[in-house]
Amino acid sequence: MDWPAVAAAAAAGLPVTAPIAITLANRVIACSSGARAAGVRRGLRRREAAARCPQLHVATADADRDARFFEPVIAAVDDLVPRAEVLRPGLLVLPVRGAARYFGSEEQAAERLIDAVAAAGAECQAGIADQLSTSVFAARAGRIVPPGGDARFLSALSIRQLATEPSLSGPGREELTDLLWRMGIRTIGQFAALSRTDVASRFGADGVTAHRFARGEPERGPSGREPPPELEAVLDCDPPIERVDAAAFAGRSLAGELHQALMAAGVGCTRLAIHAVTANGEELQRVWRGAEPLTEDATADRVRWQLDGWLSNRTGRNPRPTAAVTLLRLQAVEVVSAGALQLPLWGGLGEEDRLRARRALVRVQGLLGPEAVRVPVLAGGRGPAERITLIPLGDEPVPHADPGPPWPGQLPQPSPAVLLDDPVELLDAKGDSIRVTGRGMFSADPSRLTMRGRDERLRWWAGPWPVDERWWDDRPGGQGGSRTARAQVLLEDERAFLVCYRQRRWYLEGSYE
Incomplete structure (x- = not known):
């Protein structure tokens, strides 16, 4: 269970006896024996773990690093x-x-x-x-x-x-x-x-x-046998692959091809063999096993981890390959019937469209880089934009903050459907600008909203909901605290918006549909 801490120590050049903690969503998920001796335990918040052990080395969870080492x-x-x-x-x-x-x-x-x-x-x-x-x-x-x-x-x-x-x-x-x-x-x-x-x-x-x-009843054990040739996907790498990122993209497309064959056969893969051949004839093979049938994303992750381990290995005992990879092969060593798979309720309608769209996005990543395609992950925060973390497609969906704990001052439901960031003016009946006072109240009742050069009359409004974050921190450069307030407004034409007051200006933060 301590392996993530061992890998983090090796990556940082620290001894394995050093106190090390691995965090995910601001909580400790693994730690070394030295950290446990100082009182650090899994499930602690990062701040509490650092308070218990001031010498603690904290690293974020990284499955690629764990597999590589x-x-x-x-x-x-x-x-x-x-x-x-x-x-x-x-x-x-x-x-x-x-x-x-x-x-x-x-x-x-x-x-x-x-x-x-x-x-x-x-x-x-x-x-x-x-x-x-x-x-x-x-x-x-x-x-x-x-x-x-x-x-x-x-x-x-x-x-x-x-x-x-x-x-x-x-x-x-x-x-x-x-x-x-x-x-x-x-x-x-x-x-x-x-x-x-x-x-x-x-x-x-x-x-x-x-x-x-x-009850200790019989279950499937390690095979220890040569993988069968059925249900495999093969890719001839032209040009040969030397970089980890290129190998990962090739492995993802290969995972999609293998899962197409598995879907056609009505089975799922629970034991996967990854095989690579280099230009000098070196053959590398590893078998990965899963408790549940592997999804396409899970297969691609294991291919990426394994290729990263092979191509980045610099130890003298088992050095990295002496030449580029010319062939990749994925084999479904063990499969289960479709009855063991947890399929969607209505038979997977639209699954083919989803896979086609994903393959297109992976191709865009291959052309423009891994950061070119990002997918949203629900995160913790108070405003609607703060509750979204954009993760590169294929990476582990780790939010910047844990969405589970309570967030005092969080925007009440419902959330806006479209996020915006346009400057607007919130006015009272006399046409004067409205501000939010130090007590978190409107300086006057809102009556009109000026946005995009147009003056719109309000039919209804709610708020403000003030948020005073890190008020004790007055450091410059954007690292200090922030004081904001949000309000919901309904125009006479039935359009609803979320407005935010920050730095003594009003901004259109989202629209409701």
Whole structure:
């Protein structure tokens, strides 16, 4: 769970013993052992974490960085036991039966794997169990679960542990664990004791999956086999690819081609093989595994992470390829039927149009750069423009502020449909300009709105809603506090607008439709 902090330390040139925290939406999502010793925990706000540990190095979440620095570790493990599968950066699984026979025992195989990872410059813990999911939790404890002992090992764990590993669960697992906790089910063993019929009727498909895991029932394990040739997408790179950004764009188009084939076959991919060939004949391959069928975006993300890891690797043990990439291949190693996919309610109407539009946007990105196409993400803020974060298409949708916590002074619903930023004049009945006083009140009742050279009479108005942010900060250069106020106005022709008072001027901030 600490791997994002380990990767951030390597990127910053810090020792892994340094206190490091990784934040997403202003909250800590991972931290190092040094940070935990100082009182930093996951879920803390960034400011509170820094207050607990003044020496804390804070880095934002970056999946590309995590995958890039994890590639040498994967290569070290792959040299010892081939065909390891990546669940996420920082966590990989492999079949232990063959390795145990080769090295003499499961304990010796685990020791050799730990030594191989240490030689690659990282520390790790290994766990062995009958089932893949149980082995992940065994690795956190550094234990080898005896054969047939999965259910007993899991029974003492908190029920909230079911939602702590996103690579093993689908969306909604946190809601399931919260509900079970409120029902008085505190451990995985108590959940396993429930009837399968009762679980299926009350909690649905994800509840049944979690119940099977709690009982230690058989599940699909790491294959350790050569990927089959069916359902693949191949791209001959002309010209050959040397840069990570060019490889990422090629990988995204290849992901779209693969998912077109998967949709035509009525299946979804849960195990993906990424294969690259260089101009010097070097062959690189890695298998990624998902708890849920991979979407097109998830496939493209894994291709980008893997190519970034290969092309940016500069370690002496596993150096980067000596030539440009001339061929890329994606293979669906394991698929599930369409019945296992969560399709839209009405059968995916318009899906083809959505994919065609996305391919066009990706092409624009390829021509003009990744920043040329951006998509909005809901963020935290008080004004309508502040609640939108524009993210380059394909990047992780991380808002600049968490939209979850309350925002005192936030604009009440409904929000304007169109955002504007035009200077206007708000006038009273005498034609004098209206201002907002220090008490947050209008200096007079609004009567007219002058915009774009036209004088419009008001039929109704509401407000003002003052916002006084960072009033204690008087630093120059736009870093200090700001005092604004917003109001809603309705014209006689039934048009409604949102106006904002800032820096002693009125601005048209949005229109309602």
